Amino acid sequence: MLNSTLSYFILGAYVHVGNVKYLYFMLTAMLYIVIVIVNISLIVVICMNRSLHEPMYLFLCSLFVNELYGSTGLFPFLLVQILSDIHTVSAPLCFLQIFCLYTYVHVEFCNLAVMSYDRYLAICCPLEYNTRMTFNKAVIFIAVLWFYSFVKFLITLSLNIRLTFCGNIINSLYCHNYLVVKLACSDTEVNNVYGLFGTVLTILVPLLPILYSYMKILKVCFSGCKQTRQRAVSTCTPHLTSLLNFSFGCCFEIVQSRFDMTSVPRVLRISLSLYFLIIQPLLNPIMFGLQMSKIRNTCKHILCYKMLTSR
Secondary structure, eight states, X not given: OOOTTOOEEEETTOOOOTTXXXXXXXXXXXXXXXXXXXXXXXXXXXXXXXXXXSHXXXXXXXXXXXXXXXXXXXXXXXXXXXXXXXXXXXXXXXXXXXXXXXXXXXXXXXXXXXXXXXXXXXXXXXXXXXXXXXXXXXXXXXXXXXXXXXXXXXXXXXXXXXXXXXXXXXXXXXXXXXXXXXXXXXXXXXXXXXXXXHHHHHHHHHHHHHHHHHHHHXXXXXXXXXXXXXXXHHHHHHHHHHHHHHHHHHHHHHHHHHSOOTTSOHHHHHHHXXXXXXXXXXXXXXXXHHHOHHHHHXXXXXXXXXXXXXX
């Protein structure tokens, strides 16, 4: 029997692939580099251009920072595991990864919820927007959602650390909170109750403002003119796409961790388990960067300026 001083976990989802692991390593490393470059580029563009110092772009900046945070919680770990023949992870590092990935998910949902409220104000209350959503209020929103997410999962982490474990094999590519708690042989009632409560909070807290905002936006669209509808579609499409994409990835990972998915092909299970951690950090900067005209035009201006000065 293992006790609470358990020193490592074994990740059971990895398989021996021989020298192909070097190809996987290169592809994964390139993917991580692309994610880092595109997200940092847009963060710098928003921070360095005063014309983009508006609430909507501050929320986008927070979203891009979160993509970097979540990717860094996964990719360096994944790269090490791909090259390793023994897929083990120390208990402290495993708990740290759980904290990083779960706060990433929570910040993402909360950030998208605040962005939906921002779009509601911009479309439904355009004359009041500048007074109801100021620069300072946007900063407060961002600070609160990050602080709330970190405190919420610090409690989860503290509940996990106190557990006594009777096993150390996690059937996943990375550390997963639910799978770790399943290995415990001590009383997990508090963990389960708080986990259920935390899941409801993670879903309901962002979902309520999102539903409220889009019901109001739809009401304005149906009663408004064609120009209003076009504006609503152009500003809400990237947000809705990001929200639905991230929700799909998270839902699959929740279902996979709690139900028997052996009937699903292994490659598909592995791909979809990483979906919300890989596609979202790539999709958001590309989609918002292309869709938001001010960001797109600013990027074009910077590129043109660099080309001219390099001659």
